[in-house]
Amino acid sequence: MSTWDVSSLDEWKSDRFPLGAVIPESGNSRDYVTGGWRSERPVRDDVTCTQCLICWIMCPDSAINAEDEKVTTFNLAHCKGCGVCANECPADAITMVPEGCDLPEVK
Amino acid sequence: MANLKELTHREDRLEGGHRLCAGCGASIAVRQVLLGAGLEPVVVGCATGCLEVSTTIYPYSAWKTPFIHNAFENAAATVSGVEAAFKGLKAAGKIPADKRVKFVAFGGDGGTYDIGLQSLSGAMERGHDMVYVCYDNGAYMNTGIQRSSATPKGAWATTAQVGAAQQGKQQRRKDLTAIMAAHNIPYVAQASISHWKDLTNKAEKAFAVQGPAFINVFAPCPRGWRIPYNKTVEIAKSAVQTGFWPLFEVEDGVWRQTVRVVNRKPIEEFLKPQGRFKHLFAPGNEALLAEMQSDVDHQWDALQSRFNCS
Amino acid sequence: MPTQKTVAATGNTVVAEAMRQCAPDVVAAYPITPQTTIVEEFAAFVAKGRVHTEYVTVESEHSAMSACVGASAAGARVMTATSSQGLALMWEELHIAAGMRLPIVMANANRALSAPINIHCDHSDIMGARDTGWVMLFAETAQEAYDNTIMAVRVAENDDVLLPVMSTLDGFITTHSIDRVELMDDESVSAFVGEYVPKYPLLDLENPVTHGSFAGLDGPFFEFKKAQREAIERSRKVINDVGAEFSKLSGRPFGMIETWGMEDAEVAIIVLGSTAGNVRHVARGLRDAGMKAGVVKVRCFRPFPFAEIAEALLGVKAVAVMDRAESFGAEGGPLFLEVRSALYDSSERMPVIDYIYGLGGSDVKLELIESVYKDLTDIASGVEAPAGLVYLGTR
Structure with missing residues (x-):
């Protein structure tokens, strides 16, 4: 979570806003969920995956997490389900599966 | 030059949660450029356009760097002002003299080839220590796919329509990379999001340069090109393989091909998957298609001779 | 000092x-x-x-x-x-x-x-x-x-x-x-202006901020404009x-407006910029000849000194505004529009005539300024004011 609390922004008066529409915090779009745009979700097969990291470098939504030089999980709060990762995977280790009516836990 | 494993140790300076379309090529370009930039602090400026609008919708910013947007045609001038402030504040003793910061401006092809060309040309000529990155998707996508001077000849656009009297855009594209090379700046490159290693290497070089650098990055737009969301990178690769978008750099005036294309494929392979070129494959447009191939061939040969001469 | x-x-x-x-x-x-x-x-x-x-x-x-x-x-x-x-x-x-x-x-x-x-x-x-x-x-x-x-x-x-x-x-x-x-x-200027301490400097790398955000969807654009109005x-x-x-x-006076001879003025000219000196010169001469002429020089146009101008004009019988700019199709030039607006809430509303003058550097002869004061004196004594704005000194 970000430290600049905008939860009550709709009630702020003109003098409450940081000057000149400045956003006083960096990268706080992490709190904004775009996962709801998705109709298909990427699923990675850990066995087939060669950890080449192509999916990581090609993701338009910075939504593929990598740790210790390895792809770990998809950030489903941000993944829009474009499927670039699945399309580019040289090992065919990622498949796009339809989202059900129940959206996954995104937080 | 870092490999992918090494790159994962670097901070991703564009956060998710921005509102670019699914499969957007612009954010792929930004991530690769900023990952390639290295570890030094970066200040980012951006022209009005998809990238700027979608990454800074108040009160959310996707930028983990200091970021400024001013207007459409002046990203280069704005960032040149930020860079000047850095120098001026150093001279005033308010910033330590040995502090290093890199400055980068992003603009789409509309904001770079067209309305921002003067501002870009001025900033490059003045020699500011900055990198300008054009994410070229070949039309004004933010306002709804209007033709720009980067739109390929024959492409459909909402202001270059297809009908009985006209088959899409009537004019050839402008060769912006060559125009920037003619500024005799230390580093100019043409890159594509499909070739991450080539692009991150070029970004690393551009950011290492003292003075101005320019990178023209091919960054497809699924919405505007009428391709499926998942084909962004694939179609960019096809542009390279057909010679539509050659990958090269001009370092201190020396032109060098950075990705060799051994068996250049016919231009149809790039055009056919895209809805914006659909009409070219209708009966009667064979000559147009042939002309597009010959244009690519001509461009390719001209470029090879530049490589050979250097 | x-x-x-x-x-x-x-x-x-x-x-x-x-x-x-x-x-x-x-x-x-x-x-x-x-x-x-x-x-x-x-x-x-x-x-x-x-x-x-x-x-x-x-x-x-x-x-x-x-x-x-x-x-x-x-x-x-x-x-x-x-x-x-x-x-x-x-x-x-x-x-x-x-x-x-x-x-x-x-x-x-x-x-x-x-x-x-x-x-x-x-x-x-x-x-x-x-x-x-x-x-x-x-x-x-x-x-x-x-x-x-x-x-x-x-x-x-x-x-x-x-x-x-x-x-x-x-x-x-x-x-x-x-x-x-x-x-x-x-040293005195340096001490007077002091040091600028920015609120959200882009070059504060430890606290990265975003300038120039998009407040156009459901964003608080309207509130930002209100904040601007409050600031001005x-x-x-x-x-x-x-x-x-x-x-x-x-040792030099400064106010949003500067007045000359307004204490008992019956006719007054309101003016911006260099012409104020010429107007004052003419007014001085006319005063010597018995006319109660005054001058209001506006030094700050934004924010506009409404209250100061309305107050300065109390007791004046006729006012001329000298506008060195057009607002084509409006009732008068930009300064005239502001002055008339300033007088709307005033307890006294006198005739206000707009004179467009000096466009493109056309000469502002002293006789022209004198003619304006003469017009005002006539109007103050009951002669009907011109129906619209007056182009001063054109052919």
């Missing part, structure tokens, strides 16, 4: 001098007649190493203001100068500088706008910028241009304001005429306070 040095210099020379003394971190400017000598003389300071300023010789006025916006957002003290077509080319950026709340200070050499092209004085350029959100000061003399430039920095950078300020002087008449000017010593309203007090402080230092 500061040491003051008396010099004979043009308005542009002393504006450049004031800029040097205010020590901007960045100046981004583009040459245009009749502003040119400001940026030339400043370039000489840069070349001689007399300023620490990073001087950006941009390729257009649009880029000049764009670079100023970038530099100011970065956290620098930023100044520039322009005129006429250059100011017009900046139009988009003027709004952005104010909307982003950047305390940029700009001198404007007031000049006509094309077409036809003309390089001489009028206020068409500056009046085109009157709704951009900038504080706007008008100088009558080179001295005022010098003083206003220094005060502008303090007003712009005041925490209660944080808006850009234009300090204007009349093209050629003030920019290029040699005048007697008292210059303060560098607060600037009234700041302008007066800074003016009072500067007066104490320099």
Whole structure:
């Protein structure tokens, strides 16, 4: 979570806003969920995956997490389900599966 | 030059949660450029356009760097002002003299080839220590796919329509990379999001340069090109393989091909998957298609001779 | 008290001098007649190493203001100068500088706008910028241009304001005429303007911020505009306070308006800029001949001194507004519209006649000003006022 609390922004008066529409915090779009745009979700097969990291470098939504030089999980709060990762995977280790009516836990 | 494993140790300076379309090529370009930039602090400026609008919708910013947007045609001038402030504040003793910061401006092809060309040309000529990155998707996508001077000849656009009297855009594209090379700046490159290693290497070089650098990055737009969301990178690769978008750099005036294309494929392979070129494959447009191939061939040969001469 | 040095210099020379003394971190400017000598003389300071300023010789006025916006957002003290077509080319950026709340200070050499092209004085350029959100000061003399430039920095950078300020002087008449000017010593100016401490500097790398965000969907755009209005309203007090402080230092008075002979005036002319001197000269002569003539010079056009003007005009029987700019199709020129509006809530409403004069540097002869006072005297004694605005001195 970000430290600049905008939860009550709709009630702020003109003098409450940081000057000149400045956003006083960096990268706080992490709190904004775009996962709801998705109709298909990427699923990675850990066995087939060669950890080449192509999916990581090609993701338009910075939504593929990598740790210790390895792809770990998809950030489903941000993944829009474009499927670039699945399309580019040289090992065919990622498949796009339809989202059900129940959206996954995104937080 | 870092490999992918090494790159994962670097901070991703564009956060998710921005509102670019699914499969957007612009954010792929930004991530690769900023990952390639290295570890030094970066200040980012951006022209009005998809990238700027979608990454800074108040009160959310996707930028983990200091970021400024001013207007459409002046990203280069704005960032040149930020860079000047850095120098001026150093001279005033308010910033330590040995502090290093890199400055980068992003603009789409509309904001770079067209309305921002003067501002870009001025900033490059003045020699500011900055990198300008054009994410070229070949039309004004933010306002709804209007033709720009980067739109390929024959492409459909909402202001270059297809009908009985006209088959899409009537004019050839402008060769912006060559125009920037003619500024005799230390580093100019043409890159594509499909070739991450080539692009991150070029970004690393551009950011290492003292003075101005320019990178023209091919960054497809699924919405505007009428391709499926998942084909962004694939179609960019096809542009390279057909010679539509050659990958090269001009370092201190020396032109060098950075990705060799051994068996250049016919231009149809790039055009056919895209809805914006659909009409070219209708009966009667064979000559147009042939002309597009010959244009690519001509461009390719001209470029090879530049490589050979250097 | 500061040491003051008396010099004979043009308005542009002393504006450049004031800029040097205010020590901007960045100046981004583009040459245009009749502003040119400001940026030339400043370039000489840069070349001689007399300023620490990073001087950006941009390729257009649009880029000049764009670079100023970038530099100011970065956290620098930023100044520039322009005129006429250059100011017009900046139009988009003027709004952005104010909307982003950047305390940029700009001198404007007031000049006509094309077409036809003309390089001489009028206020068409500056009046085109009157709704951009900038504080706007008008100088009558080179001295005022010098003083206003220094005060502008303090007003712009005041925490209660944080808006850009234009300090204007009349093209050629003030920019290029040699005048007697008292210059303060560098240390006093430096101490007066103080240090600029930016609120959200882009170059604070430990606390990265986003400038120029998009507040256009369900964003609070409307609230940001209201905040801008509140800031320019607060600037009234700041302008007066800074003016009072500067007066104490320099011995030269400053107010949002300056009046002459208004204590018992029956007829009055309201005017901006260099013509005020001519009007005062004429009024003095007419007073000697028995006419109760007065002058109101407006030194600050934005925010507009409504209350001050309404008060100054109490007891006056007929008023002329001299407008050196057109507002084609409006009831009168820009100054007239403001003055009439200022009088709407006043307990007294006298006839107010608008005289459009001096466009494109057309000569403002003393006889013309005298004729205005004569018209006013007639109107004050019952002669019917002209139905619309009057073009003063045209064929």
